[in-house]
Amino acid sequence: MCADTPDYKDTLNLPTTEFPMRAGLPRREPEWLDRWARLRVYDRLRETAGGRQPFVLHDGPPYANGHLHIGHALNKTIKDMIVRSHQMMGFDARYVPGWDCHGLPIEWKIEEQYRAKGKSKDDVPVVELRQECRRFAEHWVDVQREEFKRLGITGKWDDPYLTMDFHAEAVIAEEFMKFLMNGSLYQGSKPVMWSVVEKTALAEAEVEYHDHQSHTIWVKFPVVNATHGPSPLDEPDDYVGYGSDLLVDQLKEAQVVIWTTTPWTIPQNRAVSFNPDLAYGLYRVVEADADNWARVDDTFLLADRLADDVMTQARVAKWEKVREVSADELERVTCAHPLRGAAGADGEWDFDVPLLPGEHVTDDAGTGFVHTAPSHGADDYVIGQKHGLPMTYNVLEDGSFRADLPLFGGAVIFDHKGKEKDANKRVIEALAGVGGLIARGRVKHSYPHSWRSKAPLIFRNTPQWFVAIDKPLDDGLGELGETIRKRALHSIDRLVKWTPQSGRNRLYAMIETRPDWVLSRQRAWGVPLTCFVKKGARPDDPDFLLRDPTVNARIAEAFRAEGADAWYADGAKARFLGGDHDPEDWEQVFDILDVWFDSGSTHAFVLRDRADGTPDGIADVYMEGTDQHRGWFHSSLLQACGTLGRAPYRNVVTHGFTLDEKGEKMSKSKGNTILPDEIIRQYGADILRLWVAQTDYTADQRIGPEILKGTADSYRRLRNTMRFMLGNLSGFSEAERLPEAEMPELERWVLHKLAELDEAVRKGYAAFDFQGVFQKLFQFCTVDLSAVYFDIRKDALYCDGDDSTRRRAARTVLDLLFHRLTTWLAPILPFTMEDVWLDRFPGDDSSVHLQDFPATPAGWRDADLAAKWDTVRRVRRVVTGAIEVQRRDKAIGASLEAAPVVHVADPAVRAVLESVSFEDVCITSAIAVRGDPAPADAFTLPDVDGVAVVFAAAEGEKCQRCWKILPDVGSHAHPGVCARCDAALA
Template sequence: MTDTADKLDYSKTLYLPETEFPMRAGLPQKEPEMAAKWKEMGLYKKLRASAAGREKFVLHDGPPYANGNIHIGHALNKVLKDVITRSFQMRGYDSNYVPGWDCHGLPIEWKIEEKYREKGKDKNEVPVNEFRRECREFAQGWIDIQSDEFRRLGIEGDFDNPYTTMAFHAEARIAGELLKIAKSGQLYRGSKPIMWSVVERTALAEAEVEYAEVESDTIWVKFPVVRVVEPGVALEKGEAFRQAVIAQNAEGGILGDLQGSFVVIWTTTPWTIPGNRAIAYSPRVQYALYEVTAAENDFGPRPGEKLIFAEKLAEDSFKKAKVEYKKLRDVAADELAKLLCMHPLRQVGGGYEFPVPLLSGDHVTDDAGTGFVHTAPSHGREDFEAWTDNARALEALGIDTKIPFPVDDAGFYTEDAPGFGPSAEGGAARVLDDNGKKGDANKRVMDALIKANNLFARGRIKHEYPHSWRSKKPVIFRNTPQWFVYMDKELGDGTTLRTRALSAIDQTRFVPAGGQNRLRAMIEQRPDWVLSRQRAWGVPICVFADVDGNVLQDDAVNARILEAFEAEGADAWFAEGAKDRFLGNGHDGDRWQMVTDILDVWFDSGSTHTFTLEDRPDLKWPADVYLEGSDQHRGWFHSSLLESCATRGRAPYNAVVTHGFTMAEDGRKMSKSLGNQVFPQDVMNQSGADILRLWVMNTDYWEDQRLGKTIIQTNIDSYRKIRNTVRWMLGTLAHDHGDEIAYADLPELERLMLHRLSELDQLVRKGYDEFDFKRIVRSLSDFANVELSAFYFDIRKDALYCDAPSSLKRRSALYVIRKLFDCLVLWFAPMMPFTTEEAWLSRDPNAVSVHLEQFPEIPADWSNDAVAEKWRKVRTVRRAVTGALEVERKEKRIGSSLEAAPVVHVADPELLAALGDLDFAEICITSDISVVGDEGPADAFRLDDGTKVAVEPKLAEGTKCARSWKITSDVGSDPDYPDVSARDAAALKELAALGRLG
């Protein structure tokens, strides 16, 4: 055999890793091919078939808007959803993901209008259903594009049968939900100040508004004090009131030193002054009466005038007016409560003869302004509430509490703004024009106030102001007739929509937990739900109403509407003859008019649970979880909660998970102008979808995240380490014959690895349950890099490569690596679907897909705390040895750890006992080692952590084995293989007997 030995290439006798799983992933090329394969093989249907009969887990998809390519926020959102649904699918559930799209509303309508404007067409000249058809086609085009982009991300779901809010069945169900609310008495027509886009001619929801800095006119306005009122005593009207004011003032003493004084307000919206009906003050603010002693400006306060201000704000206000002043006395809140003022535009002409009362308001502070708040109930929510909250008391005084409509949909004043409306000299003033630019309203109002000698001061101020998120133009608050849902009307069971929603919030799980308080605060404070929008594309408010706003209640009419919508879509409402078709012969067509307003798109998306969760047999109601960005506390989470509580009395979800927003790498907001946007398409084309998905998994997605080139590279590096670990296991398992080794026969090191798998199994399952993906991926990555590659694999490579085929140690290691591979690949599969599919099929080409597998069931006896505790001590000693050997390598006294035979001094009895029955040289990857139970010499290597271990580095004695490279004294002990150790010679003989040497 000596001649044979001379001819052997020992490297070919080793069980070295063999695999076609490449080190370079090539994800940008492989992933699209794999996604196409999944589509072709019908993976989605196979998943459904494999899960038939299991308990359902449903994540209901919040619908993205169908109007553009996906951005990084979409990618983050969809990856999180995909990981959740895949993880539950692989843990014994039927976890079906049905994607959906929001299709109605202003953004799509605006795009079609832009197309019309480019062609010189007028939207109003096009038949409404023709316009709606173009909107539908536009939305469908983007649904198709986004579907492909989501699939490229590795998202698996029912893309062949998604839900869309524009599907005929969906439109019928949305209309049906509205009719339920109408029938229950929760729907009413009213008027309130709402945010209105002059540019787009429509009401806007809070979710459709963003804030931007603007520079505005700001004015201080004097309201003449004219009367003291007594509670419960009605005021005279018209000329009688004017004469009573004159008489009371003539009497003297009643107004006292407040006679002839002014209450001064401050506002950044001069154009709202014609809508003023009251002044708000606060009992918590200290007020005082001041007298002007000198004045510099040509207009404004004159010497001798007396004015009331919040004491804290008087000095700044007088400086603004460039006057000198003196304080006369404090003014108590109960004095203010009795005052009536004259409207500051009363001298301009007819229409402002009404008295202006002072009302106590919680919203009033002395942080800025004058301490008095100009109250125009037509133009602000707080103003509206202050006015309506005091309506009964004001009516008892004989004050007309009707709220005017001073501004129309185009931003022009109406006749409810006397002196500025259509009949005024110069025509109607305008607040904003069609392009969102400031009109002449502010100037004309300020000129009128100067003429009336009621402008105290004026200036300019920069502040945040609401803008339409679509047109990017300012909005205004204006009182308009709209359709609302009551928040506080008793619903016949002792509840209101508000109390139902608050109760539902208490019963919902929120991740992170802070989302609960955020949504609760919004529900507690929100006004009635405005449902109507003045648009063309969407589901109409399909009710008939009379002139007083009463809604026709007729089940037969409703049934005809819903039947038509189901067959033809909501276009049926706008078709010729629709009124007669739906109303029938039983109702007076002159009394009942069709409402043509469109439903708020948030009502559409808030109703998706009905036609998706309830109507699809492959889903269930309520959903287990809703997941969206944190902005959806005021959006989809909010509207879904209200719609479901209004119609079903509870939330349509059991849990709400929120994610933050993606910022640039430097923490700034991503924007086109800054050039710091990261597009998911670019990341996938350059690095791969699994890299993008790994970034999502590694990030604290509950908060705002960052993304840029450096962060992407960090995730590429992390991915490579994971991939290389998987690759090594695949290569090693090429020599695995599937031997099953009884737990009792396993070496202790293998038992330790199985114990770690049992611990990780609990961590992984808990992490997926808690949507804590970062904890999972970091734990698995650390395990792969630190405990496997740098510890277990490193130790076992010698046995795996060099031991004989029959070696129990080698076969045990292969058995454990097989388990490690299965666990790691399956646990990572929801996160990195492409890479794990490639690895799984590399291991078993006959497998269908890793995604049809279940997470491994870990035997209970793998958990072994005693082994874990022992090996914690072993690794403590090993760290000291590897530390010492690293110093030797740096000093070039050794090249490989196999050249060493250190002496290890262990003074800690517990550590020493842990090493008793181990081949510690194998554990430390040295050719030999000596363990001594003492303190060791002073110059020995020691760790800085106080561990009672000292290491004396020494060189191994003997001859280097030509096959395993260990330095031993038994090299040449077998004459047939004179240049290898006894262990390697025995292995070679076994290989020869099996015919595997050549």
Template sequence: MTSRNSDGRNGNEPAGEPAGAGTAHDYSATLFLPQTDFPMRAGLPQREPELLARWERIDLYGQQRKAGEGKPRFVLHDGPPYANGNIHIGHALNKILKDVVVRSQGALGHDSNYVPGWDCHGLPIEWKIEEQYRARGKNKDEVPVVEFRQECRSFAEGWIDVQRAEFKRLGVEGDWSHPYVTMSYDAEAQIAREIVKFAGNGLLYRGSKPVMWSVVERTALAEAEVEYHDHTSSTIFVKFPVTGYRKSAATAGGLPKGLEPASEAADIHLFPSYEGASVVIWTTTPWTIPGNRAIAFSPNVTYAVYEVTEAPHDNWAKVGEHFILADKLAEEVFKAARVTGYERHREVDPTHLVCAHPLKGVEGARDYFDFCVPVVPGDFVTDDTGTGFVHIAPGHGADDFNLFMSAHLGEVPHTVGPDGRYYDHVPLFAGARVMDDKGKDGDANDAVIKALAGADKLIARGRLKHQYPHSWRSKAPIIFRNTPQWFIAMDKDIAAADGSTHAGDTLRARALGGIAQVQWVPASGQNRITGMIENRPDWVVSRQRAWGVPIAVFVRDRGDGTVEILRDNAVNQRIADAFAAEGADAWYQEGAAARFLGNDHDPAEWSKVDDILDVWFDSGSTHAFTLEVRDDLKVNRAFAGGPDRVMYLEGSDQHRGWFHSSLLESCGTRGRPPYDVVLTHGFVLDEQGRKMSKSVGNVVAPQEVIKNSGADILRLWVCASDYSDDLRIGAEILKTTVETYRKLRNTLRWLLGSLHHYREAERVAYADMPALERMVLHRLAELDGTVREAYAAFDFKRVHAALTAFMTSELSAFYFDVRKDALYCDPPSSVTRRACLTVLDEVFARLVVWLAPILPFTAEETWLARFPSETGSVHLATFPDTPAKWRDDTLADEWRKIRQVRRVVLGALEVERAAKRIGSSLEAAPVVHVSDANLFAAVSAVDLAEVCITSDAHLMPDEGPKDAFRLPDVPGVAVVPNRATGHKCARSWKISPLVGTDADYPDVTPRDAMALRELAHARRAAE
């Protein structure tokens, strides 16, 4: 120990050998000083790799599996990280939390297993290979698809090896030799089987809907693949001339029926004496105007006709024009339109209004825009921004599409292709691009704005900086685009094997019911994923890329725009068998269609679907080719010894990612979630709460922390943090963590050194122990409950706080300090000394195992320092049972009172030390005045000098003199810090009038003389 003790001695110096004292005898060899080879300096960066090698050499993982046989299982199913780069601090947080869960569940008595996994398919890897191609001037489209896929596979394999080494370096124990990977042949075969199950239960269908589309990556994206960043968009206010009204709300079967030119009477009825009124819309996507087919309004918003009465002569909004606007937004609209005077006429109900498209009749439009634009109610319309009306382009937005289809307003137009260009059939704009291949704005917006201005349908334009969806891979903005895709239906009744259905048995209903059966940590996760499932659209599972598992089905056109899926078990079996033997590459080999269809189906009639599956479907299916296949991961939720459980643990973004897709996949095919517990953690920020960025220079790399301080420091930081929220890390935070670790290590080191003198034969029974020892055992009993409960609840911060406080404040700063004199100086026969060693043995047995999940390297090093073994490990131990009789709340309350009085004494001594009236606390013999009867009774029961580490102490049942030292928060206690009288003991350094009373040992106290006699007798007996 490097810190100076209250008695002035240093724990590494031989007590009884005062430097320069000039004593006649050197008694240092007679003291029971701590002895250990456990180094004060951890050297974790060097020591940890040695322990990792040892764990591999002794097959620690295999031993853990054998030790867990027959116990209830707790399986931590790994959410597969993506195999495309070095790990970052978020990976470290995730893997450390998983390892703490696995180790602590094992110590709690479970067969707790961890099999690491990797996600290998998908666009990020494909994108990397394409980048390499572009750098070499190579065209991907000229490379055979199987060859390209093999390059993707090799790329992923390389990064799996890199990440495996980095994860293991964190101290994560698992079956690293047999991980699961989504690109293994057996995994690809099972993923194919899983999508076929959705085809079989009727939920898989091909439809044409607007989906999030990456122009840069040329594929549809899932919501989990999208992130939001600032983006500056062009904004426009557009006039849609009112042409009439719908006499009937009946609109089924196409465009609104009952349309006719508005009569004079109708005009007067709607707009008395006003003609040429226009509904005004506002949009941040001018390029979607060619796809407009309706306008939405809100029945909860008040609208009126406004006339422009004053405006600049060159203004787009001209004097005399009439606009229909939401009352709440009219002022802002006219301000944007540079209108300096306007007049409100009468309120308008937009229901059943019909407008013309603003580009109707424009030269070169070839009557493409000559259709009616109905005004329909929409529950998503508000009067917070814009005009109170929303233009509906059903091919470019989910709300737009749903409203358009529910109102039966016709077919959804296709205006923009996969490359972001308008199709050739779109007049005026054919070939114009919404954005280019790098994600930059194309010329489409300017072209549309120019056309609208030329048609006199624009009243204002502007720019708006707002949050806009971007691909999380390419970081480029995305668009919503109507395109044929494969979907899994959320609200269709699920068909059983015999084709029967039960009303209301939908994927959404199953998922919502399943959520309630799961333990969510923190509990708020349940509400979050519930809201997502309640509101999510059908699951888009197709991607227009090459690296992944194909949607391995065959289809044929029905002639009505839909397709029929081939349902043939023999075909499905051939596909799965081929994937299991050759991988999903078999789907892309020449002649694959004829091979799988066999002789029963004509390849000319049935088409092979070449779209690949969304990677979230891959990872959502991992339970099917890991938990249900591997014997070491299978669970029995009706296990007699306690139900087996499966945990999923990832960042909070996975409520819309892996947790989400796994829930839907499993509920759709098995009727229940694949997990029993879901734990989520936040993201890692810098010390100022900012997102880490290389450009900002605030990135903390786990590799650097490990290189400089060791993995146990990272692990201690993780467990000291509230992982349910975003975590912060940086130089100062790590500095604090290192200091905490140093204190913990010093406590362990002193324990080891003192236990060098422990002999099991000298063990003291609980009933024979002094009160102080029984109080420490009481604290162990309390901590046993706290630690078990916190680990079981995955509350690692609570474990860290409890153990750190106990080790630093209660052991090092109190119990060890008080008992050092007895441990070092008492005779070998001393009950106090032997009882203390007995308690230290019990403390060690628990502390090291309690700490092991958090600090696996340090706990192992500590364990082996006391119990050297060729094959043993602290990580094979479970939390020791703690006798119930140790719990003594009455005794603990008494010691709480004693420590209150002790605080006042130590405060008085500190004043004396600061004034240089004393040096060591052993130079004092304080008089302690205690007027509080309860405190007096408690303190009377102990040796106050021993507790306060003074040479003597006198207890008085009174108020004490006015000038005595007091602490405001401990009333009834006053201390007069008198100096001790007598001579200094050459062995214990205590000052006592009894020094010199023993003729054989005149320079020590009688206690020390007894110790010297016993030692001399033992030495003679040994000779």
């Protein structure tokens, strides 16, 4: 610039904004939280909903026990995005957070506190224990509520639902009593997953599987009888084959071999199962060491596919197959229990053991025969019921054998800490002592454990309360099926939409094959099974259970006033029975309900009973982790199908688990856990929320320091886009707005892109596809806007005159962009978009979260224009690529120093380029579009055919205001400027 040339900087319309580059989210986010609370944003949206269609996401209650982990943050953030996006799409989107407050984990914590003080929970009055549990839950509800709010989760935080509220406890009892009245409740004796540590039955959802080293034994069941089958000939003596005396005698000398990893169950054996579809044979030991348990000439019945492995395990040197054995033959075989006649057994096991067909038997491992103890296995129980096998009651609640059981009385399977004790060892020694083994060993395998105590479980037969899911119900709700199972399968198939679809398949398969629902738990903290049984009556007697609506009403009324503690008060039985029934004739049940029944009932006391619920008690969305297919989704489905007749949800959305950066499960022992609080302190909640939006939550996700750095980088790029908009909208007024029809093509192209985005964003949010929504918006902001539109229009925004059409059009489009981007992104980044909104619209009553997504005119769509500008942008990439080479080689410093020649082979493409200000599009001072062949050394891109660029330097002087190099600079009224800038200065 010459000494006498003015400094034109102050004449430019440079961006003006106080919106900071550095977000400062950890420090500033709490201020916005306070502001939203002061504005009562959530309540105001409810009060102004008017005739909006309700949309309810029903919160699957987290457990009120401990600080939040990263899975909680993922879960609640997805829910928040669903609620906020549907609110902004025009719904009355309601979200009532809730907590699961009953159950073993809390009771366990209180027991630990008692033990630390040298007390036993059995020494404490039950109501006192329950009140301790209630106080514990109240504390953690308050802690978790603040941690959830810090994530920016919107909802009715001042009035959540709690399963321990008196009204909730009353409704849970009422829902239970519906099963009592409709005939599906029964008391049965079945094997259930039993925790000897917690002394209670566990539901499948409370079980996790870990590696466990078990004893493994191969046990001989001596054949004591093998009868003839029908002969294919009239004269059996003429047929030395199937059913002949010779072959029957061979079987009578044989021994059926079973393999088990639970030696302690052998005393409870009542049968051996085989699969008629497998191939079996009779095998003889030919050579064996003298000290082997398997001796020469021993004959064993084995599955053909497993015979070699069994003989190897038994250390048999040589063996032979004597013959094949058919399924019909096996059905006529009877064995002795391996402990029959054992010294000191007092005849306890002197009974026959039948061979029974069972489809659960495989030849993948073992021997092809399965030892069957109906009291200690699900398949065993089914076989036992089918064939009338007796149940045993040898194992007590503490994991010990009954004291009077011969040989094993008092033996312990697992102790109160989950450690293996002497039961397996004593059974193995007894079997070895009577010659009942051919091999033993140890095996590491997946084994059920309690997800609370982490202790191994046992299958144990105990009297429990069940809901029959295949019994026809007399409740008048049979339109969708007469049984709970049929209603549940119909709901899954016809009434519910699944995201992802695999969730449907998983839950359908579970419901299709699941057994009856075990409701009872042998604990104290929860809602009791509010029923009475007749003294002296058998469970199958018609009058075993008291079914009296008047009694039920008294119980519910008391629970509403006093909570479920009323069940444990002195005189409770007489109070509830009233004068209608003699208390001496009835026993009060004190088991508590499975907590999954509590949470499965929430549709009744939240969706049905609350004013902010739903008219039909059915939620629009249930959204939880994939583990809830066997948990909350499952129990809610069963419970509602029994009391409501159908599923309590219309959509089920499922997310996966959160892993570390290496894809490994997080655990404290590995030191790879990442807590939400740590991320918030370092980055802010919006970065955590952005990580959620960038992941495919339907699968397992990864998180770690490097991933979060990448997320923060995406955030910074997005923030730059918003800052550019704010800076260039300073002072914009309605008087400046330009009608669409008067806008240049470039602006109308942006409007077309906005119209496409509007449809995609709404569809994405409606489908809960936050990753898809964010990717489209991020791509638009960083590529279409920052790298193209903003890059092109910076010159017009800064240098054009205030009233120029280009500048007015650009500012109008920036305003339209502002309203759409801030609202479209608000469900994902609520803090940042509030920051953006308030920078432009400060005020005590202002919030982006009181806005809806703006309507987008259909007239903005212009497919022909979009196609034309796709062509322009494609050629522009070749030009900018050529210029970048010159910049890299230091031939030029800025693109305005260039005036390239663009060789375009296609005349139609040349016509398109000549119809626009292509030099402005390419941000050069000049440009020439030619149709002649390009020189061999011209710059090209392999994916853009027919376009080549030759670099040329711009001719003329540099405008001291806009920096373009043009021939006319210096020939106007204002020194050192081009014609455009001279007009702007005038």
